[in-house]
Every structure is written in C-alpha cells, then in structure tokens.
Amino acid sequence: MLNYIWAAMIFVGVLYGAINGTMKEITEAALQSAGEAVSLCISMAGIMAFWVGLMEIAEQSGLISRLTGFLSPFISFMFPGIPKEHKARDYISTNIIANILGLGWACTPAGLKAMEELANLEEERGNPAYGGSGGKERVASNEMCTFLILNISSLQLIPVNMIAYRQQYGSVNPAGIIGPAIVATAVSTGVAVVYCKVKDRRRRA
16 A cells, blocks of 8 residues: 555656656655665664664673563563463563664564464464464454554663664754653553553453
C-alpha cells in the first residue's frame, strides 16, 4: 500500500512541476535528495555499528543479564501468564533494554525472537491456532499484544536515532532532544501500561 502512496505522490509532484514549468527544480531537488540520502545512510551505518557493538559487549559481559534481573518484577507484572523460566521473558527484557537505550536496530532481533517464543508458548498451552494443524488462522495472544504495545510506546533515555539525524542536518544542540524525549516516551509508556492492564482485566472478567 505504501508503494502506491509514494508512487502517487511522486507522480503528482512531477505532473505539477511539468504544468508549472519547474521540471528543472524538480530534477535538481531529486539529485540533491539522493546525495543526502547516501550521506545519511553512511553516517547512520557508523552510529548503528557503534551502538550495536556496545550492546553486544554488554550482553557478553553479563550486563544485560543483570539488567534483565532488575526488569523481572516489571515483566511479571505486565506478563503474569508467562512462566518465570520461559525464554520469552529474556527476549522481552532485552528488547525493552535496547529500546530504553534508543537502540532501535538492536531491539528488533530480540523483539522477533520474543514473538517467536510467545508463539511457542501458545503452542505449549495447546492453542489449536499454533499447533500446525487444520490451517487455522493465527490470532495474536494477550501477551503478544501487550508486548507490541510496550515496544511501540517504549521509554527512551537516549534517543540515538534522533540525535544522529539532528547532528547530520546541522543542529546546534543535537542532544537537546533528550529531555523532551524522556518526558514524551515516559508518558506514552505510562499510558500503554495502564491500557494493557485495563484491557487484561476486562478480558479476565
């Protein structure tokens, strides 16, 4: 769907430029934007490698395991249906930690693994939609929905992506976004927690 939307926007822009005689400006803007995109990708690749590398060091040194232990009460509160020794808890914790640090690239693999383990949990519970028989349509479990909402609303202490973008485009104070980002994501996470618990309570009622 997005492909059609972008294609339509480009077509309308080119058509409008042709009608108004500004095709030269459109061509120059397209070439300039392409160059900026390449520069941005190179800059972000370096930043991504740096932070993902730090995340790997933290995991190898055991820091992630210790932080996961600190998150255990929160995980139990938000996901009471997940057994304490289940692998899904570790992947969910890793995803949350990466999100808090603003490492969107590092949290994605953990998020996918968490969803995979949550699907395995549904299979262990005997959910026919996850048993591989009958061709039944799979439906997201309560834990899957809760995890997705938390992942989207995630609290961020260091918005690495936004800082990198601001620096790339010449911001005088790239890190000035940290304070507002903490406030905004703290509010969104608080709302997400309340929403998930209210919906969960209604589901159990």
